[in-house]
Amino acid sequence: MTVTALLFASYADVLNRDRVELALPAGATVREALAQLRALPGGGLLPPAPLVAVNQAYARDDAILVHGDELAVIPPVAGG
Amino acid sequence: MTVTALLFASYADVLNRDRVELALPAGATVREALAQLRALPGGGLLPPAPLVAVNQAYARDDAILVHGDELAVIPPVAGG
Amino acid sequence: MRTTIVDRPIDPAVLLAEVADARNGAAILFLGTVRNVNDGRAVTGIEYSAYREMAERELAAIAQEAAERFGTRDIVVEHRLGALALGEVSVAIAVAHSHRAAGYDASRYVIEELKRRVPIWKREAYVDGTREWVDPTAQPSVMSS
Amino acid sequence: MRTTIVDRPIDPAVLLAEVADARNGAAILFLGTVRNVNDGRAVTGIEYSAYREMAERELAAIAQEAAERFGTRDIVVEHRLGALALGEVSVAIAVAHSHRAAGYDASRYVIEELKRRVPIWKREAYVDGTREWVDPTAQPSVMSS
Numbered sequence: 001m002t003v004t005a006l007l008f009a010s011y012a013d014v015l016n017r018d019r020v021e022l023a024l025p026a027g028a029t030v031r032e033a034l035a036q037l038r039a040l041p042g043g044g045l046l047p048p049a050p051l052v053a054v055n056q057a058y059a060r061d062d063a064i065l066v067h068g069d070e071l072a073v074i075p076p077v078a079g080g
Numbered sequence: 081m082t083v084t085a086l087l088f089a090s091y092a093d094v095l096n097r098d099r100v101e102l103a104l105p106a107g108a109t110v111r112e113a114l115a116q117l118r119a120l121p122g123g124g125l126l127p128p129a130p131l132v133a134v135n136q137a138y139a140r141d142d143a144i145l146v147h148g149d150e151l152a153v154i155p156p157v158a159g160g
Numbered sequence: 161m162r163t164t165i166v167d168r169p170i171d172p173a174v175l176l177a178e179v180a181d182a183r184n185g186a187a188i189l190f191l192g193t194v195r196n197v198n199d200g201r202a203v204t205g206i207e208y209s210a211y212r213e214m215a216e217r218e219l220a221a222i223a224q225e226a227a228e229r230f231g232t233r234d235i236v237v238e239h240r241l242g243a244l245a246l247g248e249v250s251v252a253i254a255v256a257h258s259h260r261a262a263g264y265d266a267s268r269y270v271i272e273e274l275k276r277r278v279p280i281w282k283r284e285a286y287v288d289g290t291r292e293w294v295d296p297t298a299q300p301s302v303m304s305s
Numbered sequence: 306m307r308t309t310i311v312d313r314p315i316d317p318a319v320l321l322a323e324v325a326d327a328r329n330g331a332a333i334l335f336l337g338t339v340r341n342v343n344d345g346r347a348v349t350g351i352e353y354s355a356y357r358e359m360a361e362r363e364l365a366a367i368a369q370e371a372a373e374r375f376g377t378r379d380i381v382v383e384h385r386l387g388a389l390a391l392g393e394v395s396v397a398i399a400v401a402h403s404h405r406a407a408g409y410d411a412s413r414y415v416i417e418e419l420k421r422r423v424p425i426w427k428r429e430a431y432v433d434g435t436r437e438w439v440d441p442t443a444q445p446s447v448m449s450s
């Protein structure tokens with residue numbers, strides 16, 4: 001299955017991109033998707049347990065992904 | 081000595097005036113000035129212990145007045 | 161810092177502009193406005209009056225206290241007197257601060273102290289044509305509970 | 306109730322007009338503005354970016370929560386994205402309420418939740434020409450303590 005990972009702010013900087021299509025086995029969790037991102041050039045600079053959102057809602061790292069999900073990796077927010 | 085009493089809002093209504101010159105003995109206190117006001121027509125409608133200010137600062141009813149003081153009798157404030 | 165008793169409409173934008181400063185990260189504006197219902201009665205307008213000289217002194221003292229307690233001099237307060245229609249602004253308090261928590265606290269301090277001790281009074285006019293001085297220390301009527 | 310992510314300057318008067326209602330006795334406006342110093346460094350401007358669709362959802366959810374908790378639907382929030390100069394308004398929160406205490410609490414709730422969970426980021430530009438993403442979870446530097 002395919003999941004679209006979105007990267008923002010400092011995370012987009014370290015991975016030098018703001019979007020990655022990930023190919024994952026059925027039943028994969030957020031944690032497995034993050035492991036794939038860490039394997040990319042610069043991915044080692046992501047923190048051990050970043051905030052994530054699946055389809056625009058905050059999610060835990062054991063959430064199970066399904067084909068077509070949008071997985072956002074969210075740096076510390078700084079609005080206001 | 082003479083003290084100018086100022087009346088506001090509902091107190092001016094009950095005494096039907098907003099200013100009274102009071103003739104008081106030297107050393108008189110706020111309490112004695114209030115007693116004079118109560119003796120005026122409508123003065124019985126003043127509360128037993130109204131807020132007062134002497135020369136634009138809140139004062140206690142045992143404060144001693146001096147000639148020329150401005151004694152304000154202050155209804156419950158309702159600004160804002 | 162400025163505190164003023166005014167006899168004309170209050171323009172909140174003026175107060176916000178006065179407290180603006182690039183050192184500040186937060187501005188808080190409080191507006192008190194004339195409500196159409198008070199204590200269960202339909203209100204058509206309010207007339208504000210004051211012991212004007214003392215009200216000006218007390219307002220200035222409150223702003224000074226807020227400046228010292230909360231660490232900003234970017235405080236502007238205006239209170240209006242006279243006849244106000246529904247929805248009109250009776251009081252505006254603008255506070256700016258480098259940090260928001262202290263800004264909110266300063267704003268709150270000014271309005272609570274203003275209501276507690278500034279000698280200003282209001283007489284409400286009701287739909288039935290009667291008028292009454294508002295006494296915040298009185299027990300609310302059964303209707304409003 | 307309205308919550309919007311915008312790409313143009315914020316006009317606080319528009320928000321105040323939107324929450325105005327004769328039922329309300331108090332309006333509270335919060336403005337977040339770009340400070341010239343952060344964590345001890347001289348700032349020249351800030352660029353805001355967002356996960357826009359999610360930021361819009363979270364903002365709307367926060368306003369809805371505030372409405373339910375504090376009892377008013379007169380809540381309008383705008384957050385601006387893009388490059389902002391010193392002193393410009395990045396966020397405006399207008400709340401009106403029949404009573405001021407709940408109005409202040411609702412205003413405070415919205416800004417605290419916004420800062421906690423709305424996916425918006427800012428990159429500060431400094432006088433030395435460098436730029437850095439702001440991380441509110443990082444330890445402050447020794448300079449700012």
